[in-house]
Amino acid sequence: MVVYGYHLNRIERIKRMMEKDGLKGIFLIDPSSIAYTAGIWTAQTVHWKWTTVGLLLPREGEATVICADGPEISRISEETWVRNFKTWSPPLADSPEVSFTEAVMSAFSEQRLDRGRVGLEFIIPASRYFELKQRLPDVEFVDVSEKMENVMLIKDEEEIALMRRVAEIADMGVKAGFDAVNVGMSENELAGVAEYAMRKAGMDLIWSSTHVSSGYKFQMDRPSSDKLIQLGDAVKIDVHPAYRLYRNDLCATAILGTPTSEYRRICDVAIDAAYAMIDAMVPGVTAGDVDKVFRSKMEKAGLRNFSRWTTGHGLGTGHLPPRMHSKDKTKLQPNMTIDLNAEVIKPGQNGFMIESMVLMTNEKPELLNKTPLTLVELHR
Numbered sequence: 001m002v003v004y005g006y007h008l009n010r011i012e013r014i015k016r017m018m019e020k021d022g023l024k025g026i027f028l029i030d031p032s033s034i035a036y037t038a039g040i041w042t043a044q045t046v047h048w049k050w051t052t053v054g055l056l057l058p059r060e061g062e063a064t065v066i067c068a069d070g071p072e073i074s075r076i077s078e079e080t081w082v083r084n085f086k087t088w089s090p091p092l093a094d095s096p097e098v099s100f101t102e103a104v105m106s107a108f109s110e111q112r113l114d115r116g117r118v119g120l121e122f123i124i125p126a127s128r129y130f131e132l133k134q135r136l137p138d139v140e141f142v143d144v145s146e147k148m149e150n151v152m153l154i155k156d157e158e159e160i161a162l163m164r165r166v167a168e169i170a171d172m173g174v175k176a177g178f179d180a181v182n183v184g185m186s187e188n189e190l191a192g193v194a195e196y197a198m199r200k201a202g203m204d205l206i207w208s209s210t211h212v213s214s215g216y217k218f219q220m221d222r223p224s225s226d227k228l229i230q231l232g233d234a235v236k237i238d239v240h241p242a243y244r245l246y247r248n249d250l251c252a253t254a255i256l257g258t259p260t261s262e263y264r265r266i267c268d269v270a271i272d273a274a275y276a277m278i279d280a281m282v283p284g285v286t287a288g289d290v291d292k293v294f295r296s297k298m299e300k301a302g303l304r305n306f307s308r309w310t311t312g313h314g315l316g317t318g319h320l321p322p323r324m325h326s327k328d329k330t331k332l333q334p335n336m337t338i339d340l341n342a343e344v345i346k347p348g349q350n351g352f353m354i355e356s357m358v359l360m361t362n363e364k365p366e367l368l369n370k371t372p373l374t375l376v377e378l379h380r
């Protein structure tokens with residue numbers, strides 16, 4: 001059984017939240033919440049129909065994992081500190097069917113959570129919520145999605161160590177990609193080079209596909225393709241490794257050959273704007289204020305309409321606040337980990353994009369990724 005030493009502190013933070021809101025317990029189904037709370041990896045989507053794992057955490061009582069019988073429970077029992085399980089199973093020749101909902105009902109009953117206020121992550125379809133309400137008529141379900149995000153915002157020492165490690169892995173993947181890229185290589189092949197390097201470095205899984213885009217296909221988020229990379233192409237490598245369920249999101253851009261003066265200008269503007277954001281990230285400032293620093297730089301350079309996405313997001317076992325946009329009033333605090341994003345996207349042309357993970361401190365933020373925030377020029 002794997003036990004990370006800081007899980008007890010995380011559980012205590014969650015229980016304080018439950019006590020403050022008068023909750024008898026919470027039922028977690030978001031993979032990022034389950035990873036944070038119990039150390040369990042799950043491939044489930046947020047659609048209840050395909051949910052395979054849930055975690056019931058009472059304020060007083062024993063935590064319970066709901067998961068599939070057989071190999072699944074064997075795997076999960078090695079990953080988590082939780083010792084109580086309720087299992088579901090599909091109809092098999094030698095055993096009756098037990099639905100996921102039936103296993104959930106059994107866990108609620110055993111932990112005496114079949115009445116009163118219980119927290120629930122409202123990321124399930126309305127039809128499934130009403131199914132729960134029908135089966136548990138005496139339970140008042142309270143949405144704790146945002147409250148769980150807030151619990152997960154501030155990283156503990158172990159989480160910061162894991163975020164450092166996965167940042168190192170991401171750096172290795174991007175470096176390997178730029179070391180290997182050449183004219184005639186496909187985007188898919190280049191993505192494979194980066195992924196292989198991250199696997200060798202210790203990556204457990206890819207939480208989102210590796211995005212390589214180049215030249216006229218340069219986009220912010222686009223799956224790699226069989227397009228062949230050409231001389232003069234800008235090449236973006238955007239990697240998403242996870243290590244012990246903690247994530248990194250690193251992006252860098254290189255150009256094969258000598259950039260034009262206009263392309264170099266737009267890159268320099270975006271780089272300058274990215275560093276201006278970093279300089280503005282001090283405790284107490286809002287995410288919206290940081291975003292406005294970036295927008296101001298881009299507007300002065302005539303590039304505002306080519307940077308039309310958020311300038312970052314929190315990250316841990318999943319996406320978290322802040323969502324870096326002009327209306328985000330989240331105040332930055334020490335030990336938040338935030339992925340910064342600066343891009344210039346011109347459809348059908350060479351673009352530029354950089355992303356890097358920063359750790360908020362009591363003073364200026366620390367760049368966890370060591371990949372330089374610059375345009376990489378490759379002459380081969």
